[in-house]
Amino acid sequence: MKLFPAIVTLHLLGGLFLLVLLCVQAVGHQQAVLQQPPAPISRPLRNALWAVFSLLFIQVALGGWVSTNYAVLACSTFPDCNGSWWPEMNFAQAADIWRPLGLLSDGTTISFAALTAIHYIHRLAAYAVIAAVLLLVYALRKQPALTSQRKWLLGLIALQFATGLSNVVLDWPLLAAVLHTGGAAALVTVMTWALAATRTRSALALQEDHNAPHGARSIAA
Numbered sequence: 718m719k720l721f722p723a724i725v726t727l728h729l730l731g732g733l734f735l736l737v738l739l740c741v742q743a744v745g746h747q748q749a750v751l752q753q754p755p756a757p758i759s760r761p762l763r764n765a766l767w768a769v770f771s772l773l774f775i776q777v778a779l780g781g782w783v784s785t786n787y788a789v790l791a792c793s794t795f796p797d798c799n800g801s802w803w804p805e806m807n808f809a810q811a812a813d814i815w816r817p818l819g820l821l822s823d824g825t826t827i828s829f830a831a832l833t834a835i836h837y838i839h840r841l842a843a844y845a846v847i848a849a850v851l852l853l854v855y856a857l858r859k860q861p862a863l864t865s866q867r868k869w870l871l872g873l874i875a876l877q878f879a880t881g882l883s884n885v886v887l888d889w890p891l892l893a894a895v896l897h898t899g900g901a902a903a904l905v906t907v908m909t910w911a912l913a914a915t916r917t918r919s920a921l922a923l924q925e926d927h928n929a930p931h932g933a934r935s936i937a938a
């Protein structure tokens with residue numbers, strides 16, 4: 718379909734979802750081999766992990782949309798966009814999903830304002846995702862079970878910002894583009910690792926009850 722943007726973006730998301738499944742398997746395997754159950758965490762912290770994981774996936778989809786529409790050079794300055802804090806943008810065209818590369822679904826050519834919107838939305842959303850990751854890093858400071866994940870998140874989010882910025886100001890060098898895609902995959906992997914390595918206390922108690930011999934369960938009840 719000649720690099721149909723929605724298909725290429727779905728291909729990226731599908732690849733990352735496979736990575737998520739592999740990571741869940743790897744953590745589960747390690748827990749089984751080491752006979753080490755998931756670490757208990759509070760319900761709000763578990764919700765925060767899921768929220769950041771979901772935000773990250775949305776941000777990856779927005780990034781894939783920039784890349785597959787070749788909108789990387791639509792904003793060539795940072796932190797503003799082509800000298801303006803709010804450049805001319807066409808959000809309706811940017812949200813036209815099912816269309817061939819360079820065209821709209823009605824067959825007309827996509828405007829530069831649409832490519833600008835596609836680029837700028839990813840950039841603005843990145844600030845929210847970076848803030849959410851930093852808040853999570855702060856919230857994890859007293860969780861010894863997630864120390865490694867916390868350090869990885871901090872390093873990777875800095876790398877992600879640096880490579881995203883390099884894509885813009887250095888005119889899209891190949892190394893920055895590859896590192897930006899790899900960094901996103903690594904962030905998704907670390908978030909999956911954090912989720913697979915933990916459970917809420919109530920889920921662990923339920924699991925323990927389920928695994929206990931029948932008699933023991935009735936006595937506990």
Ligand code: HEM
Pocket residue numbers: 729773776777778779780781782783784785787788789795839840843844846847877878880881882884885894897898901904
């Ligand atoms: C949480 C932070 C971020 C995540 C998870 C993220 C993720 C991604 C992903 C997955 C892509 C698609 C790569 C591909 O299809 O190969 C992408 C593309 C892009 N991102 Fe980000 N991004 C983030 C932050 C940023 C920031 C802060 C900037 C700019 C300052 C930026 C600029 C870009 C650009 C210009 C592209 C297009 C690159 C290309 O076409 O090769 N990103 N991003």
